[in-house]
Amino acid sequence: MPTAEQHGFRPHTDGPVVPVQTRSERFRSVNVDDFAQVTGREHEWKFSPVATFADLIGGELDGSRVEIETTDAAGVEVSWIDRGDARIGRAGIPEERAAANAWSSFDEALLIAVSGEDEKVVAVTRSGLGATPRAAHTIIEAAPNSRGLVVLRGIGDARLSENVEIIVGEGALLTVVALQEWNDDAVHLASHFARLDRDAFLKHIVVSLGGKVVRVNPSTHLAEQGSDIEALGLYFADAGQHLEQQVFVHHDAPHTRSRVTYKGALQGQGARTVWIGDVLIGNAAVGTDSYEQNRNLVLTDGTRADSVPNLEIETGDIAGAGHASATGRFDDEQLFYLMARGIREDEARRLVVRGFLLEIVQKIGSPDLEERLTAAIEAELLGS
Amino acid sequence: MSVLEIKNLHVNVETDQGTREILRGVDLVINEGEIHAVMGPNGSGKSTLAYTIAGHPKYQVVQGEILLDGENVLEMSVDARARAGLFLAMQYPVEIPGVTITNFLRTAKTAIDGEAPAIRGWVKDVRESMSALKMDSAFAERNVNEGFSGGEKKRNEILQLELLKPRFAVLDETDSGLDVDALKIVSEGVNRAKANTGLGILLITHYTRILRYITPDFVHVFVAGRIAEQGGPELADRLEDEGYDRYLEPAAK
Ligand SMILES: Nc1ncnc2c1ncn2[C@@H]1O[C@H](COP(=O)(O)OP(=O)(O)OP(=O)(O)O)[C@@H](O)[C@H]1O
Ligand SMILES: [Mg+2]
Numbered sequence: 001m002p003t004a005e006q007h008g009f010r011p012h013t014d015g016p017v018v019p020v021q022t023r024s025e026r027f028r029s030v031n032v033d034d035f036a037q038v039t040g041r042e043h044e045w046k047f048s049p050v051a052t053f054a055d056l057i058g059g060e061l062d063g064s065r066v067e068i069e070t071t072d073a074a075g076v077e078v079s080w081i082d083r084g085d086a087r088i089g090r091a092g093i094p095e096e097r098a099a100a101n102a103w104s105s106f107d108e109a110l111l112i113a114v115s116g117e118d119e120k121v122v123a124v125t126r127s128g129l130g131a132t133p134r135a136a137h138t139i140i141e142a143a144p145n146s147r148g149l150v151v152l153r154g155i156g157d158a159r160l161s162e163n164v165e166i167i168v169g170e171g172a173l174l175t176v177v178a179l180q181e182w183n184d185d186a187v188h189l190a191s192h193f194a195r196l197d198r199d200a201f202l203k204h205i206v207v208s209l210g211g212k213v214v215r216v217n218p219s220t221h222l223a224e225q226g227s228d229i230e231a232l233g234l235y236f237a238d239a240g241q242h243l244e245q246q247v248f249v250h251h252d253a254p255h256t257r258s259r260v261t262y263k264g265a266l267q268g269q270g271a272r273t274v275w276i277g278d279v280l281i282g283n284a285a286v287g288t289d290s291y292e293q294n295r296n297l298v299l300t301d302g303t304r305a306d307s308v309p310n311l312e313i314e315t316g317d318i319a320g321a322g323h324a325s326a327t328g329r330f331d332d333e334q335l336f337y338l339m340a341r342g343i344r345e346d347e348a349r350r351l352v353v354r355g356f357l358l359e360i361v362q363k364i365g366s367p368d369l370e371e372r373l374t375a376a377i378e379a380e381l382l383g384s
Numbered sequence: 385m386s387v388l389e390i391k392n393l394h395v396n397v398e399t400d401q402g403t404r405e406i407l408r409g410v411d412l413v414i415n416e417g418e419i420h421a422v423m424g425p426n427g428s429g430k431s432t433l434a435y436t437i438a439g440h441p442k443y444q445v446v447q448g449e450i451l452l453d454g455e456n457v458l459e460m461s462v463d464a465r466a467r468a469g470l471f472l473a474m475q476y477p478v479e480i481p482g483v484t485i486t487n488f489l490r491t492a493k494t495a496i497d498g499e500a501p502a503i504r505g506w507v508k509d510v511r512e513s514m515s516a517l518k519m520d521s522a523f524a525e526r527n528v529n530e531g532f533s534g535g536e537k538k539r540n541e542i543l544q545l546e547l548l549k550p551r552f553a554v555l556d557e558t559d560s561g562l563d564v565d566a567l568k569i570v571s572e573g574v575n576r577a578k579a580n581t582g583l584g585i586l587l588i589t590h591y592t593r594i595l596r597y598i599t600p601d602f603v604h605v606f607v608a609g610r611i612a613e614q615g616g617p618e619l620a621d622r623l624e625d626e627g628y629d630r631y632l633e634p635a636a637k
Binding site: 086174266297332333334336337338339340341342343344351352353354355356357359 | 438439440441452461462465466467471472474477478479480481482484487488491492495496528529544548611
């Protein structure tokens with residue numbers, strides 16, 4: 001009987017998850033030649049369609065400046081700095097070959113420097129990157145006790161491998177939104193490295209809507225006491241799209257806190273999403289409070305969502321640590337239920353997806369951006 | 385005066401073993417303000433009748449008609465039927481992740497009325513109905529049916545009945561899975577809705593106990609896809625004593 005079936009969220013992970021390897025011990029280098037050739041079987045690549053971007057992993061990359069358009073805000077300086085600048089490499093360095101290739105290839109780094117205690121918003125849009133494989137390097141630096149919201153947005157065509165360093169100074173409150181709204185053919189591989197100083201707070205938000213392959217891997221080093229990361233993600237994969245995020249949080253100091261919440265929707269043949277969430281609570285991280293979750297909403301057949309949480313704990317003295325991961329289907333019985341209450345089909349779908357993803361949108365903290373993203377999600381739903 | 389007419393309804397369903405005929409000529413007329421109880425054994429087709437009225441795509445009408453004030457219901461989409469004034473309280477209400485009760489109710493009300501309800505009055509109506517059904521106000525912010533107990537799901541169905549104010553409601557085993565207290569609360573909700581709007585009700589049930597709280601005008605015994613007998617409330621008492629064996633035996637032989 002169809003009516004007896006319930007398609008609520010189905011947990012697919014329970015209890016402790018055993019990590020493959022201590023995450024902090026992974027090999028790192030800024031030099032592409034230090035990494036072996038990629039086969040696609042490596043743990044960091046095994047979910048990705050590596051054949052579609054071999055050029056970004058191993059080929060020559062154009063490291064010249066990418067075209068940017070930036071809004072003005074008092075207290076935010078946007079400039080290009082030399083690749084030899086001492087400010088480069090402080091937040092973290094690559095753990096895989098595509099990121100190392102970008103690091104080896106960029107000419108200049110884009111520096112977005114935030115200072116001053118007033119709230120401010122700056123949006124940096126990259127466009128017109130074209131079909132040439134490219135490398136980019138960006139540093140977002142929030143001075144001690146500063147506040148700001150930085151949007152790093154990508155539109156148009158792109159074949160881009162990049163590294164983004166995020167440095168959050170003592171007591172600073174920074175929000176970074178990485179917004180991927182590329183054209184349908186775009187390929188974008190990004191590694192974000194955040195380092196948080198004492199009592200610093202970072203809200204890091206990855207929004208991936210457009211692009212053929214978009215892989216954004218944010219890792220956060222809670223390096224000093226009292227630092228706090230809220231890592232949010234929102235993705236909507238259409239037919240043929242691959243959207244991936246490998247999130248890493250390293251608790252490395254006492255009384256640090258992390259909240260990781262990623263939500264995604266999948267619609268159409270071949271829509272594919274990957275979420276890997278690694279949390280490492282190191283020896284020094286006594287009193288850690290950590291929770292990570294990933295939820296996926298499957299709207300049609302022919303999609304695949306992988307969701308893999310990993311939690312490693314090296315100290316017995318923590319305040320709390322947990323994870324959750326679930327993939328649920330929006331099925332015909334749900335549609336029937338809503339329509340049986342007078343709601344039209346398109347609206348029923350919108351209602352469910354909007355409700356599901358809005359939880360993330362509402363946390364961004366910029367009404368303009370929230371409104372624009374809500375509209376972008378609606379457009380996705382209309383199958384554009 | 386509204387009327388819901390079901391005429392010679394034959395319904396098939398596709399199963400793995402091929403097409404099965406489930407409803408075999410159902411005739412039923414429900415006038416506004418009347419309560420019709422449909423009682424029958426498991427698998428006799430009661431839910432099939434309910435779903436067919438609501439327009440569930442799994443059920444194919446091969447013969448017969450359903451008319452609402454003369455309008456052909458079978459030509460209407462599921463949502464159009466609801467907007468025309470039909471309501472189905474489901475036997476197994478579905479969970480809708482990501483949609484809060486508040487959001488859902490407002491969206492449904494707006495769809496059915498063709499305009500958004502005036503906010504003040506609406507919020508008050510929702511609050512009052514929830515409290516009458518002894519639903520904690522925290523439910524308003526929970527996702528529809530997600531993690532609800534069986535009894536909570538049934539209350540949520542009746543909450544919608546009260547707020548959406550249909551002309552005809554089909555209640556599919558709203559009583560099953562309820563303890564005595566919950567049964568009373570839910571029955572009062574149904575009686576209240578009827579007192580307020582004068583709707584007609586098709587009350588599908590397995591057991592007579594709900595009929596102690598909701599008094600039917602007519603009782604229909606449903607067996608093997610059709611109505612085998614009908615009468616007044618006294619028929620329910622007889623079913624209570626004798627069960628359905630009397631109707632089943634000829635078929636078994
Ligand atoms: N979608 C379906 N696919 C296959 N068989 C179905 C389907 N829907 C109903 N049936 C079958 O039709 C018959 C009638 O089912 P229905 O759910 O209408 O019975 P019911 O009278 O409501 O039973 P219950 O008292 O158990 O709720 C059953 O044999 C059932 O297995
Ligand atoms: Mg039934």
